[in-house]
Amino acid sequence: MRAVLSGDMPRSRVLALILAVILVALALAPFLFPGVRTVDTAARICVFVVLVASYDLMLGYGGIVSFAHTMFFGIGAYGIALASTHMGRGFDALIVGAGAGALVAAALALVIGLFSLRVRAIFFAMITLAVASAVAVLVSQLSGLTGGEDGLTFQTPRALSPAFRFGDSLLGVKLNGKLLVYYLVFVGALILFLLLLRVVNSPFGRVLQAIRENDFRAEAIGYRVVYYRVAATCLSASAAALAGSLYAIWLRYVGPDTVLSMEIMIDILLMVVIGGMGTMYGAVIGATLFVLAQNYLQALMGSASGLVEGVPVLPQLLSADRWLLWLGVLFVLSVYFFPTGVVGRLRQGR
Amino acid sequence: MTQAPDHAPKMARASLAHRVAPWLPLALVPVLAVLGLAAIPSLSSWLTLTISGLAMGMMIFIMASGLTLVFGLMDVINFGHGAFVSVGAFVGVTVLLMLGPMTGAPSLALNLAALLVAVIGAMLATGLMGWAFERAIVRPVYGHHLKQILVTMGGLIVAEQLIIVLWGPEEIYIARPEALKGAITFAGAALEKYRLVAVAVGLAVFLAMRLVLRRTRIGLIVRAGVQNGEMVQALGYRLRLVFVGVFMAGSALAGLGGVMWGLYQEVITAQMGNQAMILIFIVVIIGGLGSVEGCFIGALLVGLLQNYVAFLEPKAALISNIGLMVAILMWRPMGMIPVVKAK
C-alpha cells in the first residue's frame, strides 16, 4: 500500500476513509449506480482527478500559475480525435493520438516555460493566458482540420463501442463496450494519478517544493530553478494531455467548448484550491466534490431559488446558473483562510 | 555664497547609441506603420486600417495603464483588472440607454454631453469598485504573487457573475450616439468618426497622465515609488494612500476603456473584460511591467499589427500578437522599457 502511494499516506483517518469510498465508488460505479448519467459523472470525475492532480503538480508543488492547462488537456483530446479520424478506428490510433498529444503538449510547455520562467514566474501566468486563448481561437478557426466550433465526432475501436457485447449481463449490467471504456478510463486515470503521486514524492518533487518555499535559497544551494520549473511544467502538461485523451475516448467527441474553454480552466482552479493545493489528494476530493456539485447542486439551488420567488434579487442570486458566483466567493475565501483546502483541514483536524 | 573653485564636476557623456536606446521602441510604431503600407496594396485601406489600429491601441492603453502602474508601484499583479472593464461598460451603457433622447438626437453637443455623463458614471463606479477590490481582495495578499493571481482571478469570477445577476445573462447591444455614427472621407479613405474620437481621447489620456506623472508632486511620488517605495516612505510619504489612489484611478481608467470598447464593438458582455485582458497582458508585458510609456507604445503596436494582419490574413490576427510578444521578449526580455528597480 505504502509503495503504491509512494509513501505519501493520507495522514488523516477521515481523509483515508473518504478516499477509500471515492475509490470504491468509482471502481464499481457501473454496478453501483447503473444509468447513463451517473456513469458519465463517474468517468468525468476520473478524468478531472488526473487533470487537477497534474495542475497541482505545477501549482501546489512548483508554485507556478498556468492558465493554459485546458490547452494541454485539449491537445490530448484533439490528438485522439485527429488520429482516430485519419487513421480509422483502432487501438493503434488511440496510442498514436495519446502519445502525440502528450509530446506536443510537453514541447509547447517547454517553449512557453523556457520563454517566460527564465524572466519572471508571473510572466508565465500572463503568457499562458494569452497563448491559451490564441490557441482556442485558432482551433475554432481552422475548421477544416478541427471541425471548428462544431468539433469532431469520431469512432473508437469496435471493442469500445456500446454495440460490442462480450457477454449477457452481470448483476443487471450489460457487458458491452461502454463498460470496457469506463474501465479503460478508470484504470488509466488511476495509473496516471499514482504516477503523479510518485513524481511529487521523488527527489525531484522535493526540490520543487524547496523552490516553491524559497527560490533564492534553492538557487543558492545550486539547483537550476528554471530547469526544475520547466520540467515540472512539461510533466504536468503531458499528464493533462493524457487526461484529455481519456476524456476524448470516453466522449468520442471533441469540441472547443468541451475541452478548451476558459470555463474548464476556472473549474480546474476551483477544484485544486478547494481540494487543497500541494497535496495531490486534494485533486481527488476537489474533482469529486466539484463534478458532483456541478451535476446535482445546481438542481438544489434551482429549487432554493424557487422558494424565495418574489423577493427582489435573491432568486437571481440563488439561480442554478449563478452557482459559479458562490464558488468564486468560496474560492477567494479558501485562498485566504484554507490555502491547503479540504485536505489540509482534514489533516489538521486529525 | 562661497564657491568651490577647484571643483570641476564632469559627467561621463553617454554615447549616442546609449542615449538613443531608450527611445528606440517609440520608433517601432512608425516602422510598423510603414511596413503595413508596404504590405497593403491600397493607400486608402492602409489609412483606414491605421486609424482603426490606433483607435484600438489607444483603448487598450487606457485599459492597461492602471494595471501596469499598480504592478510597478506595489508589485501587485491584478488578474481581476478585466472586471473593471466589464463593469465600466455596463454602467456606461446603462447610463447611455437612460439618456436615449440625448444620444438619439442629431446634435454633437447633446451626444457628447450624454457620453460625458456615461463616462463619469462608469469611472465613478469602477473607481469605487477599485477601492473595494483593493481593500477586500488585494490587501490581504501583498507580497505573495501566487495568491494574488488566484485571489484576483476569483474576484474576477465573482464580479462577472454579479454583472449577470444585475444585468442578466444576455449581451446588450448599444448604438453609438447619432453624431458619432458613420465615417468621414479623407484622401479617399473612410475613417469612422468614432475611431477618430477614440484616438483623440486616448491621446488626451496619455498626455494627461504624462503631465501628472512629470509635473505634479503626486506624480513624482508615484514614479519614485515604482523605483524604490521604501525610500519614498522614509522621506515621509504615505505610499499606501498613494497606492490606493493609483489603484482607484487605474480602475476608473479601465472603466473608461470599457465604455469606449463597448461602444466600439457596439455590444457588451460580462466576459468582455476578461477577453480584453488577453491583449492587456500582452501589452503590459511587451511594454515592460510598470512603464506607462512602454504600455502606450505596446498598445499602439498591438492595435496596428492586429488590424493590418486581420486585413491581410484574418485567421492570423490573434496569433500575430503572440508573435509580436515573442519577438519583443527575445529582443528585450523585460519588455521594451524595463523599469529599473532599486533593489
Place this chain on the structure above:
Amino acid sequence: MSEPMLRLEGVFTNIAQYHILRGVDLEVPRGRVSMLLGRNGVGKTTTLRTVIGHWRAHGGRITLDGQDITAMPTPAIARAGVGFVPEDMGIFADLTVEENMVLAAVSGPIDSARLDWVFSAFPPLKTFWKSAAGNLSGGQKQMLSIARAMIEKRRLYLIDEPTKGLAPAIVATMARALRELKADGASILLVEQNFAVAKALGDTASVMDDGRVVWSGAMAELGRDADLQERLMGLSMEAR
C-alpha cells in the same frame, strides 16, 4: 542631563527567523554626532532601519525626543523629524536631481536659502540639477542622498556609511557637510567604517557586536585608546 534626541531601550529585531538585534540600548544626545561602530554584520544597518520603521522592533522601546515611535509607520516617523540616508543611497535613478530634491522637501516648495546652503556643500548638484540622478557618479549620488536629507530641517538624521567607496577628496566634502549639518542644530546617528572619519566627526560612539551595543562613551576616549579599539573591534573578531 536633558532627554536624548533618540533612545533605544532593549530593542529586538527579527528578520525572518533570524534574531538580528538582541537588545540594543543606545542614546543619541541632542545636537551631537553619535557614531555607531562595529564590524560588518553586527546589526548597525538593521538598527537604523528599525529606527526608521523599515523593520519592526519585536521588543523594546524607541523614543524620539521622549515620544514613543516604536510602533509608528515609517512615513509618520519621518514626519516626526527623522531624516534617513540608507546604505544604498536610495536614489530615484529615473528622476532628475531636481525632482529628487523636490520630493525630499516634504513640507512644501524647496526653501531657497536652504537650497543655496546645500549647493554650497555639494556644488555638483547645482551643475547637474536637470540631469537624471541615475547618470551621476557614485560620489555625486552620495551627495544627492545626503542633500535630500539636508533640504528638510530634521531633528535627527540617520546616515548609513556615507563615505563608503568614495575618493578621499569627496570624503572630505562629506565630512564638511555633516559638520555643517551638526552646526545647524541637528542630532546625527552615523554608521561609519572609516575610523579616521569617525574620530574626526564623532562626539559620542557606540560599538555594536552580535546584535548588541557593547560599549558606549565619548568618541575621543575610544579614539585615544588603541587597546580599547582592539578589544572592542579586534578582539570580538576572534571571539567569533
